C-alpha cells in the first residue's frame with residue numbers, strides 16, 4: 001500500500017517532511033489562529049503524513065479535544081504514533097485509510113486541516129465533498145495546497161532546476177495527481193457547500209542563508225534518484241541539477257522563488 005505514494009514513505013521522506021513542516025509551521029499556526037482552531041475541538045488532519053501538524057493540533061486542542069490522523073501510509077502512521085507516545089500525547093486516533101477509496105462517513109469533526117494532499121489524490125473534487133460531509137454546519141476547513149508549482153525558479157535562472165520542476169509535475173500527473181490543484185479548489189468548495197472566508201497566496205523569495213531555502217533545496221536532493229528511476233530525468237541531468245544547485249547555494253547573490261501555495265479558510269454552510 002505504501003508504494004502507491006509518488007514521493008515514497010521511507011525514513012528519508014519522513015525527515016524531509018519534517019524540514020518542510022518546520023519551514024511552513026509559522027504560516028500554518030497563523031492560519032489556524034485566524035480559522036479559530038482552539039482548545040476542545042475535534043479536528044481531522046487529512047493526509048496527515050508522519051503527523052508533524054497532527055502533533056501541533058493535538059497540543060492545541062488539549063485533553064478535552066481530539067485529533068484524527070487520516071493517512072494511507074501505515075509507515076507514516078507508525079512514525080506518528082511513536083512520536084506521540086514519546087511526547088505522552090494521547091488524544092490522537094489513527095485511521096489508515098485510502099481517501100480515494102473511502103467515503104470517510106465514519107468521521108465527523110469541527111475542523112478539517114488539509115495540506116499538500118489534494119495534489120496527490122486521484123479524485124480531488126470528491127475528496128472536497130467528503131471533507132464537507134465530515135463537517136457539521138458552521139465547521140471549518142483549512143487548506144494549504146499548491147496553486148502554481150511552476151513559480152519555483154531561481155535568480156539567476158538555473159535551467160536544470162526548471163527541467164527538474166517540470167519532471168516533478170509530470171511524475172505527479174503520471175500517478176493521477178494534479179500539482180496546481182489550487183486552481184480548482186475554490187470551485188470544488190462552492191460545489192460542496194462551502195463559503196470561502198479567507199484566501200491568500202503564500203510564496204517566498206529567499207537567499208541560500210534563509211532557512212526557507214532548505215525546503216526546495218532539500219526536495220531536489222531527495223528526489224533526483226526517484227526521477228531517474230521514473231525515467232523522467234537521465235542520470236546526467238540529475239547530476240547536472242545537483243551541481244548547478246550547489247553552485248547557486250555557494251553564491252550569496254542567488255535567490256529562489258518558492259512554489260506558490262494557496263491558503264483557503266472555508267466554512268461549511
Ligand SMILES: C[S@@+](CC[C@H](N)C(=O)[O-])C[C@H]1O[C@@H](n2cnc3c(N)ncnc32)[C@H](O)[C@@H]1O
Nearest residue numbers: 005047048049071072073098099100115116120
Ligand atoms: C506531501 S505529503 C503531506 C503530509 C502532511 N499533510 C504534511 O503537511 O506534512 C502527502 C500525504 O498525502 C498522503 N496521501 C496521498 N494520497 C492519499 C490517499 N489517497 N489517501 C490517504 N492519504 C494519501 C500521502 O501518503 C502523504 O502522507
